[in-house]
Every structure is written in C-alpha cells, then in structure tokens.
Amino acid sequence: MTRRPVFTLITAAAVVFLLFPIVVVVGVGLSAGTVLTFPPEGVSLRWFADAVAYEPFRSALWTSVVVAVLATVLALAVGVPATYAIHRRSPRGRHALQLLFVSPLIVPELVLGFALFQLFMVEAGFDARTALVAGHAVLLLPYTVRVTGASLQQADPALEDAAAGLGAGPLTTFFRITVPVIAPGVVAATMLSLLTSFNNVPLSLMLTSRRVETLPVAMLEYVQTSFTPMIAAVSTLLLLLTIGIALLTERLVGFQKVFGRSAS
Amino acid sequence: MRRGLGTSALLLPAAVLVVVGFLYPYVTMLVAPAADPDPDVPGSLAAAVTDPYVVEIVARTARVAGIATLASLLFGFPVAWAISRAAPRWRALLLLAVTFPLLLSTVIRTFAWIVLLGGEGLISQTLQAVGLAAGPVQLLYTETAMVLGLTQLFMPLLVLTAYSSLAAVDPALEDAARGMGARNSAVFARVVFPLALPGTAVGAILVFAGCVTAFTTPSLLGGTRNRTLATLLYQEANTSVDWSGVSAIAIIMTAIVLVVTVVMSRVSAIGSRR
Amino acid sequence: MTTSATAPPESAVAADAVVQLRGITRDFGSGPVVRDLDLTVRRGEFMALLGPSGCGKTTLLRMIAGYLEPTAGQILINGADAVRTPPRLRNIGMVFQSYALFPHMSVTENVAFGLRMRKVARAERARRVREALDLVGLGDLGDRRPAQLSGGQQQRVALARAVVLRPDVLLLDEPLSNLDARLRVQLRDELGRVQRETGLTTVLVTHDQEEALAVADRIVLLSRGRIAQEGSPRAVFERPRSRFVAEFLGYENVFELPGRGLVAVRPEHVEVVPAEGPAPPGARALDGTLVATTYRGTYSTATAVVPLPGGDVRLQGVTGSPEPAPGSPVRVVLPEAAIVALDPEESE
Secondary structure (H helix, E strand, O other), X not given: OOOOHHHXXXXXXXHHHHHHHHHHHHHHHOEOOOOOOOOOOOEOXXXXXXXXXXXXXXXXXXXXXXXXXXXXXXXXXXXXXXXXXXXXXXOOOHHHHHXXXXXXXXXXXXXXXXXXXXXXXXXXXXXXXXXXXXXXHHHHHHHHHHHHHHHHHHOOOHHHHHHHHOOOXXXXXHHHHHHHHHHHHHHHHHHHHHHHHHHOOHHHHHOOXXXXXXXXXXXXXXXXXXXXXXXXXXXXXHHHHHXXXXXXXXXXXXXXXXXXXXXO | OOOOOOHHHHHHHXXXXXXXXXXXXXXXXXXXXXXXXXXXXXXXXXXXXXXXXXXXXXXXXXXXXXXXXXXXXXXXXXXXXXXXXXXXXXXXXXXXXXHHHHHOOHHHHHHHHHHHXXXXXXXXXXXXXXXXOOOXXXXXXXXXXXXXXXXXXHHHHHHHHHHHHHHOOOHHHHHHHHHOOOOHHHHHHHHHHHHHXXXXXXXXXXXXXXXXXXXXXXXXXXXXXXXXXXXXXXXXXXXXXXXHHHHHHHXXXXXXXXXXXXXXXXXXXXXXXX | OOOOOOOOOHHHXXXXXXXXXXXXXXXXXXXXXXXXXXXXXXXXXXXXXXXXXXXXXXXXXXXXHOOOXXXXXXXXXXXXXXXXXXXXXXXXXXXXXXXXXXXXXXXXXXXXXXXXXXXXXXHHHHHHHHHHHHXXXXXXXXXXXXXXXXXXXXXXXXXXXXXXXXXXXXEEEOOOOOOXXXXXXXXXXXXXXXXXXXXXXXXXXXXXXXXXXXXXXXXEEEEOOEEEEEEOHHHHHHOOOOHHHHHHOOOOEEEEEXXXXXXXXXXXXXXXXXXXXXXXXXXXXEEEEEEEEEEOOOOEEEXXXXXXXXEEEEEEEEEOOOOOOOOOEEXXXXXXXXXXXXXXXXXX
C-alpha cells in the first residue's frame, strides 16, 4: 500500500508540534543570556550550574525523591496483593473492586488535593510530607493495579496449580512462581509510578507547606515569579533523568509491557 | 478451597487506602468540609452557580477545553491513521515520539509556549516577518495560548487511543470490502472509520476531561485574567476562608468530570456492543 | 469383559483400585456438571475419559487432582479419603492442557521442581531428572527455557515433570490438543510407550476418539455428567450401547430397523448398490433412492434415502465404480454381522 505524501506531511507536522517544546527547553537552558528567548543568545552551561546550586530546587528535589519512593512502595505493597486477589481468586464483585481501585483517576487531581489538604492537613494536622505520600499513593494505586493486572492476566493461571500439584505450599508458590512471572509487570509499574509521582503537579500543589514542596511545584513557583533560563536548565536535567529511567525500563522489561499493544 | 491468605486479607489494605485516602476525604469535602466550623455547601453551591463571575469561568473552561479537544481530534486522528498504515519499523518509532512527552512534567511541556508566545517571542517574530501582523503580537495570557498549550498536552493521548482502536480493526475486513469492489476512500469511510469511532470517541472524551481539570497550563498561559475552574479553585483554596465556597467550586468541577465519565462509558459500551 | 456403570462389589475392587469415586456430583450453580458418578481406576491401567466438550471429563479430572471439591460424594485414593486433601498432599502427577511450564526456569529446573519440594537430595534429584528426561527423549535439552522449545518438546517436559515424582496416578488434561495432527499421533504413541515403561496408573482426558482408542486400556465415555459406556476400546467401539455412544464413535447410521429395533451400522460396512437381482444372503437389504455420491479415490461414499415404516431414513454407505446416478433406485445392504443393536431409547 503506497503512502501518500499528505500523510507523511501530517505525521511530520505532528511530531514537530509535539516535540519542539523539548528543543526549546534545551535551547533556552543552554542560553548564555538572561532573557527567555528562543533561539537563545549564545551557548553556556551557567544556568545548569545555577540550577544545581539553587537551594529551593535542591530541597524540593530531595522531597520529590523521598515522596516518590515511599508512595511507590506503598502503592505496590497494597496494590500487588489486591491485583493477585482479583485475577487469581475470582472474588465476588470483581468488577466493582476493579472500579474501586481505579476510581482515584476519575476525579480532578486538584480537587482531590484540596480534599486531602483540608482533611489531613488542616483538620487532622498531618505534616505536608505525610499528606504527600498518602495522596501520591492513592494516585499511584490505579497504575500499579492496572499494569501488574495486565501482567497477571497474560500469565498462565495453571502455573500456580501446577506448582501446587508438585507439592509447593502457598508461600512457596507465591515467591518461587508468581513473583518471578509478574516481575516484569511489577518493574514496569514501579517505573511508571516513580515517574508519575515525580512529575505530579496539581495534587502536590495543594499539599505543600512553606517548608515542604516537591520539585515540579518549586519549578512552577519559579516560572511565575522569575524569568530566567534557570528553569529551562532544571527542566533539561529532568528531561535527561526521564530519558534515563525510560531506557532503564526498556533494558529491564521492554516497552511492550509499559505500552501494551500500542507499541507493536 | 482456601489456600494461604484469605482473599479478603489481600484486598483489604488497598481498599482501606482508597477509602481513607480518597473516598472519605472527597465526600466529606463535598458535603461538609471538616475545616469549616459552619459548613453550608448547598448554599455556597447555589451562590456559586448564580454568580456571573463563576459562570463566565465555567464557560471559558468549557470553551477552551472544547476547542482544544476538537483540535486534538482533527490533528490527532489523521496522525493516528497515518501511523497505523506506516511500515512497522516506523510505527514503533513514531508512537514513541508521540508518547514520550507524556513522561514529562506539565511544567516543562508548557514552558516552551511561554518563551514562544510573548510579544518578543519566536511566533510573534515569525508572524511579523511573514506579514500576518503589523507589530508585536502578544499571545501569552490569552485563551488562544491556553488552547495551544492544552492541545499539545493532550494530543498524544488522543493519538494513542485512536491508534489503538484503528489497529484493532481486523485488516481482513478491509480486504473483504476491497474484494467486494470498494475503493480505498469507501473502505475507510464505511468500514474502518465507523469501527474505530467508539474508541476514538472515548479518547476525545478523556482529552476533554483532562482539559477541564488541567491546572498548570491555564495557570502559566492564561494568567489571572483568564481563569479556568482549576485556577479559580486554587486561588480560592489559598486565599479564601470560606471552605464551603471552595467546596462549591470543587463540586462543579467534579460534576462536569463525572458527567463526562458517564458519557464515556456509554460510548465505549455502544462501541463494544457492535 | 465390560464393566457396568455401577461399582462392582467393593472387596473385589479395593485391592488394586488406586482411585475410587463414589456418587460424585459437582454443581457450579447452574445445574450439575457431574452427576452421581461412580468410577474406579485400577492400578497400572491407562484409562481414557472421552466425551464431547461440556460432558464433565475435565471437571472429573480436576476433582481427582484436588483442584475442585465435589459437591457430594467420596473420593478415595489408595483407599484413603482424599476429598479434604489439597493437591500438594496428594501424590498425583498432572499434565495441563497448556503444559504450565514455569517460564523463568530451565527444563531441568522445571522437572526438578517437585523433587525440590519433597526435599530430595541434590545428587538423587539430578539422577532422577536425567532419568525422566531420557524417558521422554529430551536428555540433551536440560538447559533450555520453555520458550525455546517446540510444542511437542514442551509437552514432553510437562510429562517428565509429572512422571519424575512416581505419582500414584498420572493425570493428563487434553495434553495433545494444542498440537498439529502429525505431532499428535507421534506423541500419543510416545505417551503409550511411557505409560507401559513406567507402569503408572494413568487417566487421560480427551475429546478425540481416535486418540482414546489408540492408547487406552479402558475407555470411559461421558455424556452430560454421566457415564454413557465404559469398557475396553474394542468392546466400546464394536458394541456401542446407545445412540449417543454410537454417533460419537462415528456410526453415522443410527435408525429403527423394522424387526430389530434401534440399531447402528458403520458406513464402511454398508454397501450401496444398484437395485437389481436377488438380495445377498446373510444381510438385510433395504431399497431406496440414491441422493449423492462423493468420490474418495479408492472408493466412493454414497447417501441414500430409504422409506421405512417410521419415516424416510438417510443412510451412508460405500459404493464401487461406476457409481449409481443420483435419483436412481439403489439397494442398501447391511451385513448381519455389522448391525449393532442399541438399547432402546428412554423417552425423556
């Protein structure tokens, strides 16, 4: 089937439209001047140096990392057993349960953030970090359940029966058979969760305090008040980090698992 | 036959997380915000819905979201179609290129527009150079800017869902249609498009919901003069002590999204019934 | 000698009975899938559970294995009540339809798994694994992963994994249905050989009658949760007792023969010839009209319509060349020896 030139044109235009922000961000980050222009005036690494040294970004980065790791661990710890129960135990009300675990995605994040803010922080007095971890875990749960669920569904359910028939007890079956088989799914879910948590803006925005904020929130504040290329430099660094994580996931698991059918 | 840990024990922690971390706080906020000593949500809701300022914001939110969704659809569907017809080796690469931006924070993705849309920005300069504008064009802090930003933000989502549903159409159906004498355009219009429509519609609805609830992009590109529901909510939450009033705005936002979600499940149900 | 569906006296059976099912019923909530079934599997025999899909054969197998509990009835394995024993404590070896090989383990590790669970020492484990792999002809493939094996090889690994444990009973759930026809024949012969060499009591579930006839010592034909007929392959095949059994086994001509009642005759034994001359001795001849013939090379099959007191009946047979023309009068010759009397049908 011949590809008409008009499609090549549309596709190229789309790719340019979607990817040029990255070019702009990197370009501005490398600029030598102090004004936000593209193309940049001159090339320099000064803004990268400044970004790395900028204290609010440093502590925000640390907060983001801690929150992402803790929230991911929590989401996996409660999500994987739940997924296992749904796909291997045929509980009553399977559909309702699946809906329940995906439900946090249905509501606007900002509103959820507000709800958690006024209940957890204003009313119950939790500190920002705790609220962030809890809120992020709630947001990450749908991802962990869905991605590991897909992995479990693809695995042969007879595997666990086979292990049982060969004399393995429930714990042995879980650790020697189930876990290795769903490991790729769990890895994919972990990477996706870490990234999602790290990049999150609306929910985190509502749950920050004067001393505790995540990196995207710090960046947002900076963009609204200062107009230097430093924000572009930080963004470029994050971009590199994201590419790194994506490549790592690809190495460990293959894109098939994360993107499903779409990639093949 | 009970084996090992009971099913309930496996499901309980996740259920607790969802109830304690989502359902309970959310419902309390909607009904009677805990932080408000004298909550009156229904009253605040009535006040909000009749407030022309709020109404204008709702209209703007819907307008911007609608245009951005339309743009995503008009631009994104042909792209999805082109990708689905591309050679396999290009396909994976193109999908990667389209979906990679989804891995980045919205701040990063929106930032480029700030640089380009200002009066001295690249777009303004280009428009002047080409003769479409007499002087510097300030596109920042306009609805146009928000539409551009949102379209770029959500188009990958539409391309992905449209691609998924296009790829799910059995190629044998197209062969059959062609064998019965249909030309390519007829094959597309009468076989492929109708079958891919439900999935694509679901994608469009997801895009709409995303645009309605988006915060970063309207905040950075719309500014204080072009508030949407999301930026209004944020401002009120930070400055107002009227918790019920903030809840009212939250209810409006939630209602819009819920309606959209229900429509979406109807559409995809129709699609799967075919 | 065929055994009836009701259990013979317990004392005569208990000694060499490995698995005994008594009054087994299983209901999933929308009607019983297995109804009040009695079955005994004797030591060393190769039993085939044969039947169309939905007849309950896999359900029965899973109950013997312990993955399913019967709604009612008793299961005895080697004389001991096993209903409440979970699969891992029953000494069974099971081969699943999907083989269920652990994808993250090598062939050797797969086969050794059951031995590890029983804490068999490493040296002995290696020896027995080697033995089992040699038995199924896969001695050199120990280091491969299942994904690197062909379907036939995977099936053999699954078999080795089950056999290495020297189970009381070997259970096979349609192990050959995922293979192409040629491989199926090859592997079913392998299966028979392995069973003979190991002497393992074996129960095979299949819907393929050719497979059951080829390998089993005893066939149990199931229909809608009950035993329709059981016996040696020859006994069941040559003397079906009901319409269901006859039709399942390929007796296409099942009809009411005047003077004989309900009978079944195989098409291969029926001759369709032009209606002229006297009827041959030792056979029943029915006159009718030819409908169509199909050329099959060495012979041709023919369908004829024969008017009978109960109505017109279509019969299938073989015919030689030149084939009679459609519409011409023909004689359907049924040799006495080929006419099998069926039990009269119960009106339901």
